[in-house]
Amino acid sequence: LVGAGFHEAMTFSFIGEDDLNRLGLPADDVRRDGIAVVNPLHAEEGVMRTTLLPGLLKAASYNVARQVDDIALFETGKTFMSGGDVIPDQPDVVAFVTVGGEPATWQGPARSFDVFDAVGTWELIARSMRLDDVAIEQANIPPFHPERGARILHRGVTIGAVGEIHPAVAERFGVQGRVTAAEVELASVLADPGLWSFAAPSPFPPAVFDLAFEVPDGSSTKSVLDVVRAADDVEDVHVFDVFRGGSIADGHRSIAIRVTMRAGDRTLTDDDVAPAREAIVASVVAATQSRLRGAL
Known part of the structure; x- marks a missing residue:
């Protein structure tokens, strides 16, 4: 401090x-x-x-x-x-x-x-x-x-x-x-957190994509991020835009997130990323009663 x-x-x-x-x-x-x-x-x-x-x-x-x-x-x-x-x-x-x-x-x-x-x-x-x-x-x-x-x-x-x-x-x-x-x-x-453990960084490039969800006010932003983080090969996810109004329904907000995926043993191809993206979207929609607004 x-x-x-x-x-x-x-x-x-x-x-x-x-x-x-x-x-x-x-x-x-x-x-x-x-x-x-x-x-x-x-x-x-x-x-x-x-x-x-x-x-x-x-x-x-x-x-x-x-x-x-x-x-x-x-x-x-x-x-x-x-x-x-x-x-x-x-x-x-x-x-x-x-x-x-x-x-x-x-x-x-x-x-x-x-x-x-x-x-x-x-x-x-x-x-x-x-x-x-x-x-x-x-x-x-x-x-x-x-x-x-x-x-x-x-x-x-x-x-x-x-x-x-x-x-x-x-x-x-x-x-x-x-x-x-x-x-x-x-x-x-x-409390003692224990010894450090080393995880070798991946030498392969990331796959990055954006998603926007229309999320009801009853579901927290954290709940959206937690679902995405639980997916395989997700290295990072963060919010880069939140807004209300316009085409967004009352009692909802738009949350745009950027997802970074990276595998430790290979370069992720479109064939790898597309089903993973679909699975992430389905999981977020089911867990938060959200609606996908589309990839940005």
Whole structure:
């Protein structure tokens, strides 16, 4: 994270009930079940923290109040969750918060940090730590915006959340504009991934083709990509265009993908690629209730 331009923060391990209220956590949220401190020095620090986000948001607010416009902070530390027999559960957590954005450069105009920057930062962490089977799923998880937040999963288990902080939450902490954040338990991130294994690259050229699907809003883009990645000899697949309107039916969107196929033992011919392409299309249509718009 330091290499990505973040500054490390060290915030207090105590927060107040008001901090949790400002996060907009529902009454049944486990993070509200904090451990009260006996005889706290300050009433606003009367609970052991169950999340790192209040401390980072207050640190961001402190900097904003002193005319620091662009902020990128992270922290690693323990949270304290009730539920242990004698000693509370103390999971190690990493969290980050950004405020502001990037200045104008020769590459483009100034822009604010958004949910894509937050997801990209998490993907940087996951890639650097060699995490496999990582996914994100859109979800309504306070204090994140309900349409710009997601849960983070590792091997099917939720380990954190990432996205844009709800504007009302940011305002309650004294920060204007878009605020991005993430909070992830470190147990999975720091687990030993084992030794590297080497896979010899193919010396043969790739076969590349484009497909566009009309996908219902109930099916995620990830579900389309997962189906394509499962096909034999698929080396890479990525989205290069998404749009709505025009000839696209209401409640649907067009997703255009580029598929790269490569075999390890031969050059793929048209006779190899054509049936593979048809099989990919059939699998995507069946799995996502989509419609092929045609090869591009």
